[in-house]
Amino acid sequence: MTMATNFDQRVALVTGAGSGIGRAAAKLFAAGGARVIVADINLSAAEEVAAKIVADDGQAIAARVDVADEASVEALMAIIVKEYGRLDIAFNNAGISDEQHSWIDFPTDKWQQMIDVNLNGVFLCMKHELKLMVSQEPLQDLRGQIVNTSSGAGLTPAPGQPHYTAAKHAVLGLTRSAAQEFGHKGIRVNSVLPGLTQTSMISNQPQAMLDHLAKASPTGKLGSAEDVAKIAVWLCSIDAQWVNGQAIVADGGGLMH
């Protein structure tokens, strides 16, 4: 995986970095010279990713965070300030999936859990990241770059998934709200919207269904974690400094169908 982007001196937080898209993004940020906080609810997975980055001559620390828990998010920010003294980039990517449910019998606890992680988690992370970013000196005129992971389900409903669909739509609203309010402070906020991507999140889906969806896509395949991570990392780069408040679909054109 190579990328020309230069993140020297930048401090980059990635949530959900123990696996999939977040793990790929953490590696890319580190390869670009960033000091990376590999954050995940699964600490041992985060530690493995951070150790791999360090073994490859990058800079990273692992931290446990539950993005749905404000005290845990605040504790993460305290670690970032203690270790690195600032926060330039935040990729709010942690998320969960769920099986399909009928509206009529929808389990309310599943609704709540989804909203807690996939929506409140993004809000809580942004709230505390923005607090840190506005208080720091800018680097190259920028105080911060934030990217939130939404989904194709942020634009079009995922069948049997009103909770996932609602949370991912709302991530776009949160993104635009913050982009509007913090643009004049030198902070950009965008969303990346992956289509079906080959990570552990979809590993329990029937292979026949995945093959069918891959064939139906214009590219004839599903995306990899790296395919999506490259877009998120680019959005955090200086090259993307004129992109703000946008929802960038990363799916090889699958959403056109």
Ligand SMILES: NC(=O)c1ccc[n+]([C@@H]2O[C@H](COP(=O)([O-])OP(=O)(O)OC[C@H]3O[C@@H](n4cnc5c(N)ncnc54)[C@H](O)[C@@H]3O)[C@@H](O)[C@H]2O)c1
């Ligand atoms: N894989 C896909 O097809 C797909 C499609 C669209 C959107 N997405 C989104 O991409 C993001 C990353 O998913 P992925 O595909 O890499 O899945 P993944 O399961 O490989 O990674 C998700 C990571 O988030 C972590 N996590 C879960 N809950 C957390 C919490 N409360 N606090 C902190 N970390 C937590 C998990 O431990 C895991 O390491 C998610 O937001 C997901 O909704 C994925």
